[in-house]
Amino acid sequence: MEIIQVEIKNKNAMAILKGMERAFMIRLIRRKKSEPKDLTKLKGVFSHEEAMGLTGLVNASRSEWNQRTI
Numbered sequence: 001m002e003i004i005q006v007e008i009k010n011k012n013a014m015a016i017l018k019g020m021e022r023a024f025m026i027r028l029i030r031r032k033k034s035e036p037k038d039l040t041k042l043k044g045v046f047s048h049e050e051a052m053g054l055t056g057l058v059n060a061s062r063s064e065w066n067q068r069t070i
Contacts (some may be wrong), residue, residue, distance in 0.1 A: 003029075
């Protein structure tokens, strides 16, 4: 048996999947939506200097990305 993840695009697709489940061709596994993560647990993980260095790297990366001509 193989497990795959599928994005449902419309109600018709869901109806087809439910029909396949009723025919015992597939089993639908419904997952609960995950709770938003508590970001306060991350407070203090980086020092101020490390955080500012990472911010600079992210900004430089964004600038380089914006300069691309694709």
